Amino acid sequence: MPYGNIVSVYLGPDETISALTDNGLEELTDMIRAARINTKTWQEFLEDFVDDAALVTRIKALSPR
Known part of the structure; x- marks a missing residue:
């Protein structure tokens, strides 16, 4: 994803x-x-894109729609 499609606001x-x-x-x-x-x-x-291994495991256990 090109960086121009992401906007970041620094609050501190x-x-x-x-x-x-x-x-x-x-x-x-x-x-x-x-x-x-x-x-x-x-x-x-x-x-590749989800940084939480437990979440990936839970999602993979669901049947695809």
């Missing part, structure tokens, strides 16, 4: 809020849609 030395622009949301939607083509690509997407 240790606090930042980041958000996606409309283009960033569209790009993320496209990435998720492409990842959900089959179980293998979805699991690879989760492993």
Whole structure:
């Protein structure tokens, strides 16, 4: 995702809020849609982009829709 699609606001030395622009949301939607083509690509997407191993395990246990 290009950095122009992510907006970060620095609130202090240790606090930042980041958000996606409309283009960033569209790009993320496209990435998720492409990842959900089959179980293998979805699991690879989760492993690459979700930093919480317990959450990845819980999501993988759900049946794809």
